[in-house]
Amino acid sequence: MSRIAVIGGGVAGLAAAYRLSADHDVVLFEREGTPGGKIRSQSLDGFLFEWGPSGFLSSAQELQALIAEIGLAEALTPAREAAKKRFIFWRGKLHQLPAKPPDALKMTILSPLGKLRALGDLFARKGGGSDDESVYAFMQRHFGREVAERLVAPALLGISGGDAATTSLAAIFPRLRDAENATGSVIRGMMKGPRKACAALRTAECRRSPTGSPNGSATACAPACKCNASNAAASRGASSTTAARRSPTR
Numbered sequence: 001m002s003r004i005a006v007i008g009g010g011v012a013g014l015a016a017a018y019r020l021s022a023d024h025d026v027v028l029f030e031r032e033g034t035p036g037g038k039i040r041s042q043s044l045d046g047f048l049f050e051w052g053p054s055g056f057l058s059s060a061q062e063l064q065a066l067i068a069e070i071g072l073a074e075a076l077t078p079a080r081e082a083a084k085k086r087f088i089f090w091r092g093k094l095h096q097l098p099a100k101p102p103d104a105l106k107m108t109i110l111s112p113l114g115k116l117r118a119l120g121d122l123f124a125r126k127g128g129g130s131d132d133e134s135v136y137a138f139m140q141r142h143f144g145r146e147v148a149e150r151l152v153a154p155a156l157l158g159i160s161g162g163d164a165a166t167t168s169l170a171a172i173f174p175r176l177r178d179a180e181n182a183t184g185s186v187i188r189g190m191m192k193g194p195r196k197a198c199a200a201l202r203t204a205e206c207r208r209s210p211t212g213s214p215n216g217s218a219t220a221c222a223p224a225c226k227c228n229a230s231n232a233a234a235s236r237g238a239s240s241t242t243a244a245r246r247s248p249t250r
């Protein structure tokens with residue numbers, strides 16, 4: 001049994017400390033007076049206010065299992081149907097976000113030119129953008145300034161409280177980068193689905209630098225592929241957080 005120090009008592013540190021404590025002697029250090037990090041609830045005049053996160057995607061199996069394990073399953077509040085409708089406040093008006101991709105064309109928050117520019121992604125070619133591009137820069141490159149400024153920036157603020165101009169795309173939405181690497185276009189890459197996009201990416205990567213295979217086949221090259229298991233796991237995590245805003249438990 002080792003002695004392990006965990007620094008930080010946010011949800012990540014608490015979960016790590018909980019898991020490690022099964023086999024190790026764990027000490028958790030937290031700077032603030034209370035644990036929880038960004039997670040903080042406050043009751044005031046009969047209302048419950050959340051300072052940070054308020055929900056997660058119910059399909060996040062690992063999280064559901066952990067919550068049940070620590071006896072908090074009863075404390076979850078399923079999202080109401082009404083929570084499926086999402087709005088962005090822009091220039092004095094509430095604009096509803098599309099529930100399905102085709103509804104995007106009816107969005108009132110984008111100008112006709114902005115919608116046309118967004119469709120330009122369909123014709124995007126592979127390449128462009130730096131390795132650690134920001135969410136804003138990536139979205140502007142693919143869908144134009146209106147989408148980046150009016151949709152993506154406020155959505156990211158709602159998801160993580162983050163600034164799209166300084167948040168790394170690779171860290172938070174790795175699947176979008178995978179989609180781009182696979183086909184050049186985010187829309188076409190996402191339509192192929194994560195598996196097909198990964199296969200296309202593997203094949204493209206391996207054609208460029210075949211390793212250990214006479215014909216450079218995707219299977220033989222898989223370990224060198226960017227779309228590896230950890231990346232796929234990260235993608236799942238990111239999509240859970242994103243979708244949490246669509247279907248939170250609260």
Ligand SMILES: Cc1cc2nc3c(=O)[nH]c(=O)nc-3n(C[C@H](O)[C@H](O)[C@H](O)COP(=O)(O)OP(=O)(O)OC[C@H]3O[C@@H](n4cnc5c(N)ncnc54)[C@H](O)[C@@H]3O)c2cc1C
Binds near residue numbers: 012029159162
């Ligand atoms: C407004 C807002 C809304 C959000 N909504 C959602 C949501 O609905 N769903 C969702 O899934 N996510 C949401 N998020 C994101 C989510 O809150 C974070 O991803 C998550 O809470 C981060 O947890 P963490 O443990 O990594 O970091 P933190 O919660 O930041 O915890 C880090 C902890 O480490 C401590 N610490 C730092 N340095 C030291 C040190 N040197 N010594 C000791 N302790 C230290 C800090 O005091 C803090 O307690 C939201 C975030 C915000 C801001």
